[in-house]
Amino acid sequence: MVAALVAAGLALVGFIHANGVGFAQPESMMFVYSYLMMATLFGVKHFYNLKESVSEPVSQPLPIIPATKATEAA
Numbered sequence: 001m002v003a004a005l006v007a008a009g010l011a012l013v014g015f016i017h018a019n020g021v022g023f024a025q026p027e028s029m030m031f032v033y034s035y036l037m038m039a040t041l042f043g044v045k046h047f048y049n050l051k052e053s054v055s056e057p058v059s060q061p062l063p064i065i066p067a068t069k070a071t072e073a074a
Contacts, residue, residue, distance in 0.1 A: 004039035004042060005036075007035045008032050011028050011031040011032045011035060012032050016028075017031040
């Protein structure tokens with residue numbers, strides 16, 4: 001997420017994806033928006049993962065399925 005925000009900033013001032021250094025050049029704005037969308041997606045995913053990890057752990061372990069002849073032959 002941080003790398004996408006830094007890249008958006010660099011594209012905004014023209015250090016990357018532009019013909020010359022300048023603020024908010026029209027040819028580089030597509031890249032600025034793209035990097036900001038990537039940062040947003042990564043941020044949403046990060047907060048979704050935080051919410052998911054706080055949920056209650058599984059109280060019962062999963063059962064072990066005994067092997068059958070079909071699985072032993074494979």
